[in-house]
Amino acid sequence: MALFSPVSNLYARIGVIAVALLLAGGVGWWLAWPRTHYARGVGFDRDQPVPFSHQHHVAGLGIDCRFCHSTVEISSDAGMPPTYTCMTCHSQIWTNAALLAPVRRSLAENHPIAWRRITDLPDYVYFNHAIHVAKGVGCASCHGAVATMPLMYKQYSLTMAFCLACHRNPGPNLRPADAIFDTEWVRGPSTPPPAALMARYGIGGRNLTECSICHR
Template sequence: MANFFPRWTNWVPLKLVVCAIVIACGLSGATWYYATPRYTKIGYRPIQPVPFPHDIHVTQLGMDCRYCHSFVDVAAHSNVPNTQTCMNCHTQVAKDNPKLEPVRESWKTGKPIEWVWIHRTVDYVFYNHAAHVNRGISCFSCHGSVNHMPVVYMAKPHSMGWCLECHRHPENFLRPEDQVFNLDWKPEDVQPAEFVAKYGQPHDARDDFSKKKKLTQTEIGETLKERWNINPPTNCQGCHR
């Protein structure tokens, strides 16, 4: 019988199998790297030169986030506190604590403390802190319950898909501007009548929000989204400038 196919075609099935294996391994590897905590750094908890328990300073002592991160609501980039900020308190409080020796040494020499960055946006992404916190996006949304962390760690993925989830559905994250730095805030804390008196309610709402016992996150978010005319960009130029 005549051979209708050239001899090299005998290798085609094997080549297809090899290609399929390579593609499957590539996809598995990419998923393992880019879609897991190894890439997003969830749980990343570096050792800092000075232990700073946020739970004590924020929850127990009631310090506002902006006392240390004083640029967060006025600038694109938030700041790490300088030694002067620490020494405003620690010249009197725990002034002989050995754990604070690096702070005292920095104060004497003028050499900054070399804090280890945890939440650091990559260079090709533009992120404006002030634009977010001044329009109802809390520290909690991006950093988690820092006020209950003895040691700060990476609690959110900060991936592109994670950011887009908020940009596409901001109503799921918005809160009143006076609660942005209250990391324990919950939608049920809102008094409906007071909220409606201040912000109104969506024009297409079927119910009178002021007469409800509680408002949901969606109801609060939709109200603020319309009130503040929030329409976050979802195209590339929004973050990659």
């Protein structure tokens, strides 16, 4: 008497195929998940203590990026505005708005607002805002169309491939010095060509894809 019926062979084959598919799917997911926009936070805004709108403050009111990010030209870090910067205006307007209660509380308690980071590079990556600004890279090249964002989100992946693409061919991302912080600037017929901008900023004498440039 047979211990297993003939149909058991079919079940065994189906089981082996199912396990193989599960393993293949698991490996595929493990490889693909970190590369998705969701995992990298691309296109998703984050809840903040105060729903600050760049669209309103930058595009609407015309506030220059450097008013809040005051160290972007002199430091590796662009800087976040202290509460008294916000209160420069909001001690005069919207003084009792419930929306701004965390800002008033921060000033009264002398405790900074804990903003949630939108763009956060790994610790093993060195990035210097000042040198990029000094060499003609506009804010939008990395941060996207910030002036159109009601709530801030990451527009680009900022992966190694993203950075290397620019370091291999920086010319198209360069702007004239007076347009670096201009949120409405677009390249036009009167814009110097990329090669001319690279020469103006002294770019080209070093291999910008050397590992030590970003990994120090």
